[in-house]
Amino acid sequence: GQQLNQSPQSMFIQEGEDVSMNCTSSSIFNTWLWYKQEPGEGPVLLIALYKAGELTSNGRLTAQFGITRKDSFLNISASIPSDVGIYFCAGQPGSNYQLIWGAGTKLIIKP
Amino acid sequence: GAGVSQSPSNKVTEKGKDVELRCDPISGHTALYWYRQSLGQGLEFLIYFQGNSAPDKSGLPSDRFSAERTGGSVSTLTIQRTQQEDSAVYLCASSLAGRSSPDTQYFGPGTRLTVL
Numbered sequence: 001g002q003q004l005n006q007s008p009q010s011m012f013i014q015e016g017e018d019v020s021m022n023c024t025s026s027s028i029f030n031t032w033l034w035y036k037q038e039p040g041e042g043p044v045l046l047i048a049l050y051k052a053g054e055l056t057s058n059g060r061l062t063a064q065f066g067i068t069r070k071d072s073f074l075n076i077s078a079s080i081p082s083d084v085g086i087y088f089c090a091g092q093p094g095s096n097y098q099l100i101w102g103a104g105t106k107l108i109i110k111p
Numbered sequence: 112g113a114g115v116s117q118s119p120s121n122k123v124t125e126k127g128k129d130v131e132l133r134c135d136p137i138s139g140h141t142a143l144y145w146y147r148q149s150l151g152q153g154l155e156f157l158i159y160f161q162g163n164s165a166p167d168k169s170g171l172p173s174d175r176f177s178a179e180r181t182g183g184s185v186s187t188l189t190i191q192r193t194q195q196e197d198s199a200v201y202l203c204a205s206s207l208a209g210r211s212s213p214d215t216q217y218f219g220p221g222t223r224l225t226v227l
Contacts, residue, residue, distance in 0.1 A: 004153075006153075040220060040221075041218075041220050041221075042115070042202050042203075042204065042217075042218025042219050042220055042221055043154070043202075043218050044218070045215050045216070048215070088153055088154070090153075090154075098156050098159070098167075098170075099154070099156070099216075101153030101154040101155075102153050103151065103152055103153045104151075104152075104153055
């Protein structure tokens with residue numbers, strides 16, 4: 001099925017570094033969502049974006065809904081060990097409830 | 112309150128056997144979703160239930176897959192004559208909202224299915 005292009009696929013960073021990941025699509029989305037998944041768990045919603053240009057923060061996390069409505073990015077500032085996991089973007093095309101998912105960005109923090 | 116629960120957490124089966132996966136959504140949530148997550152991939156939509164409406168089965172990959180939701184609560188995903196390519200984590204999610212609003216989907220921990 002249709003997927004978003006999410007990059008990078010994985011990141012190896014030092015504790016304290018900032019992290020940036022993004023998703024792009026050839027289709028317009030009306031909603032962008034960012035989820036985090038830890039091993040053995042289902043994804044948990046981090047940030048939801050509903051308007052083009054919207055910039056939203058949740059603690060050390062900041063996400064933006066691209067002006068073209070075809071992209072979104074997620075930044076994590078001053079990473080800590082508990083940030084490890086897989087981060088997924090998901091887009092909602094139109095008013096349809098279905099979500100289209102990126103393949104995920106695996107975040108690994110080097111000791 | 113309790114979150115979304117799924118059982119079993121792991122299932123190993125032989126090719127050709129049928130399997131049933133169960134999802135208990137959050138009480139009061141009218142919408143229920145099933146997704147499949149293959150290794151290293153994002154989530155693939157399978158089926159959606161909303162209240163008493165007919166389910167959206169557009170994501171089911173073949174007629175070997177079926178799902179039902181009894182009494183608007185518990186859901187069972189059935190895979191008949193399993194194939195090795197069915198091996199994946201099957202995730203269930205529930206939410207309060209319906210078809211017209213963006214809403215928060217709460218996920219269960221998933222069932223890891225391995226077909227030998």
